Amino acid sequence: MVRTSTDKKILESALKLISEKGYLGTTTKDIAREAGITEVTLFRHFGSKERLFEEVLKCYTFLPKLKEVISEIEGDSINYENTLKKIGMRFFETLKERKSFIRILSSEMNVYPDKTREVFSKFIDETNKVLSGYFKSQQNAGNLRKFSPEIAARGFLGMLFCYFNVEEIVKGKSISHQKIEMIIKEFVEIFVNGTLKD
Amino acid sequence: MVRTSTDKKILESALKLISEKGYLGTTTKDIAREAGITEVTLFRHFGSKERLFEEVLKCYTFLPKLKEVISEIEGDSINYENTLKKIGMRFFETLKERKSFIRILSSEMNVYPDKTREVFSKFIDETNKVLSGYFKSQQNAGNLRKFSPEIAARGFLGMLFCYFNVEEIVKGKSISHQKIEMIIKEFVEIFVNGTLKD
DNA sequence: TCAAAATGTAAGTAATTGCTTACTATAATT
């Protein structure tokens, strides 16, 4: 679907307002106002509020590109600890970029369960697959002790996700790059010490 | 406030329905029907929908009693690893007991930000305080390496919280006691290995 | 048993919301 500039304005406004006020708490009038158009134009472009919301979910869906991080790193012979740091950093940056969308996924799970659960589950499962694959390959190379790579990946990414969620979404802060690095350093240290072979 | 049995029925029904459909997605008619009363009775008891919701937030607010776990354990000379397992277990059990309420906290943060953020932040901060205090005392006793107890506590509880959130809330499953134990065992192993002194 | 309290019945209000319609004006394209 090729997007006109009006489409884009509407989608952006919808993303912003729905992430702030919820789907049911945001009126089509609000969205139109925010986009600088009339309400009737909104309906001309998207047909209904629900269709607009579906397009928002489709348009802003994302997957963190951890695969690419691992590829880059495999070419660079960086060690395990720094790899985890880079993965953590990339993951966190992605979360920050997509903050509004993540807010919507959390809060609209009841109103629009099918798509939000699908997107959220896919996000979790795919990112975990990549990281657990990496843990496995490091185990196979004899670098790591025996543990469940899938559960460890869930743990590692879960720590980061939860930290992000609490600070940025619950507390409404914006974490500085420095602070993120510090947090990731601490988490990675625990993970490295906790997963390396003796 | 002393609760009549009708009050309780209304509060329980509101908790259930709001956790399933959201605050705005749940009508006072729905709640009345679920409670087996008429809508006018609901207003007699609570005055408004908003007031009812406030009472739900007040009534179902909780803090996991990790302090008690630590007290019990300190009397029992249980080791660090088993302590973390018991803490993890108690925390997870609490999350499961309060699943509906936690769903509401996540999803209604935009509609009712002040109280939900307050409750959620308090929950995070208090539980972290208790666990980080325990980490500190173990460091002071010379058992653990140097790391930030606050950040480690955030990490540990964050892993559990995120795992719970994804499985029970996003994916809508109910995790078996066995499965929880296994997950906690894995997470604790990483943490124990990651925080013990060499 | 009786009076007070609690709840139900039935109807209604005002406001809000998503959405539509018809006509007009503006912008873009040929």
Added chain:
DNA sequence: AATTATAGTAAGCAATTACTTACATTTTGA
């Protein structure tokens, strides 16, 4: 310049929702 496409104006509709009112019935407690 003329035509087509896009957007605006103004008004309105039907449905829904939180809430209210007045009267009747049932339940509870003394």
